[in-house]
Amino acid sequence: MASIKDVAKACGCSISTVSYALNNDKRIPEVTAKRIKSIAEEIGYFPSGAARNLKKRNTKRILVAISNFGGPVYHELLEGIHYQLQKNGYTMIVSTGASSDTLLKERSADGAIITDINIATEMLLQIAKNFRPIIVLDRRIEDESVYNMTINNQKAMYELTKAVIKKGYKKIAYVHGVRDVFDNVTRYDGFNQAMKEQDMTVFNEYSGNFTKESGVEIALSIIQEQSPVPDMFICSNDEMAIGIMETMQNHGYSIPNDFGISGFDDIELAQYTTPLLSTVKINHFEWGKSIAKNILKLLNFEKTDISQQKGEIMIRDSF
Amino acid sequence: MASIKDVAKACGCSISTVSYALNNDKRIPEVTAKRIKSIAEEIGYFPSGAARNLKKRNTKRILVAISNFGGPVYHELLEGIHYQLQKNGYTMIVSTGASSDTLLKERSADGAIITDINIATEMLLQIAKNFRPIIVLDRRIEDESVYNMTINNQKAMYELTKAVIKKGYKKIAYVHGVRDVFDNVTRYDGFNQAMKEQDMTVFNEYSGNFTKESGVEIALSIIQEQSPVPDMFICSNDEMAIGIMETMQNHGYSIPNDFGISGFDDIELAQYTTPLLSTVKINHFEWGKSIAKNILKLLNFEKTDISQQKGEIMIRDSF
DNA sequence: TATAAATATCGAAACGTTTCTATTTTTTGG
């Protein structure tokens, strides 16, 4: 593996001269710099990241730890983060599972953005003793060493629910995602708040896990057990809503005639269902950008206003 | 940021003793090791990855460079790679866009798996001068410094096409993805080979870009221009097939009565279409595992048999 | 009890950069 020494030797000059030349330091005359660069290229030399990171005490990288690569939600979030980091000369690395732990502990980046509920809060606080900034997206941690950025789920779901009630639905059911996960809890809170405020009683609650399959199962069990069907399903996310829609339609139900249904997230698929799914639109790309902006500010110990990302209610045809 | 020095000071011992203790070297008695470890934990010390990487001349990381985080295909591939790497004590980092270039140049990993056509072959070869192993998945590079692992697109598409012909379809059209991309070229080759072999003439060829939207557009243009409709669409991937299916169905066509259609990849959605889409199933999780196994072998300069991943024809209901 | 062997600990070099300071070379102008 060629090192800066090899380049220096090939150029007949010192290591420091090579370093300055490759980093475009103005103390090296242009002509020499050009010569050195071309020799470096010929050799195929690129500076070792490890050595540079060690010396400079930074990496110009931001780590994004996610829980899995599937699902329609992370996609745009990552693109948004990457877009903004790129723009500021930073590199993004994405990890999942146990890899995330390792990368965090090793301080493989200058900062981390975390949306992976499998990374224990306790471990995060341990890491935060020696590593900052960390922004978490998937929970609230009340500790000064970690920053939270969340979606204002509660407010959005509150408004969506109010709109549902206003339309006159009476037998309103809630479809949970994974129970004690931040997104589910806060969305459910917003739902409840609106229901209480309007003196409505909840018709039923179902338990899913945020996947389309769990929506399918919920619908199937309603049909098989001939349980009473609500006139409105308020779902904790789009995927479950789509699972329920498709399954119920396949069994002869018509939406929104027989019942209404809503989702949350406005994933791409929500624009292809029939009827078009009413939901809450989260602009994940923009959210990603603002997360990235914030972490860059935190890096420089600048003040940030870490406000919650707003959701926009999209009332389409499904209720 | 606490360093090993701080731990040594707190323990009242030397740096080397701390290092040995934390790395479970048997020359440190268990009781001392325990003491040192607990002090380290208290301080919140984790060894610096950069320093370790520099000294050990490895990172225990593998970089996976992908072209984007969307789409249904990468998901399982990444899980497969991660699963296998994890099992062998390696960490996976995923990158996209310009970040990939930087990470490759800096040698931020011990090896790289690349499936991003935006990374120029020329640059890859430049990087390969000083960095190995590199496995590319999305093209063939005939150069000893880079390894190829590809899907046997040609064979699978050849067989699929033969099955189509055998069913008696006569007016067979091909729907291209991005034209000169490996997957498209090789699939098209297989298609052509079967057609020639059976003395069939191609009814028509359409140009898409692997997205569902491009499928929609193709269908829309056929309808609007009232062009003759083939009795079979052989598509370069599932997403385009689904776009065509839905659009044509929305305009009153019935599948497979009016025409047949096939995809490639067997994405999850393919099991939810009506009719069920006939396609070629690629087990991306398994493929990911075998890619990871191979890169680990290459790391140790072991011989690998870099064979092509086979596809399995899934004839369902769409032709 | 003296000494060898085994065990525990330490010091220092090295990894490949960046960057501060020092030195050499060139240019300027009186």
Added chain:
DNA sequence: CCAAAAAATAGAAACGTTTCGATATTTATA
């Protein structure tokens, strides 16, 4: 033509680890 200033180059320390070789301490053996 010389001294001083400016420009170009070089040397060396430091970043935080790992690990080799050396030293100090304990234990075993004669």
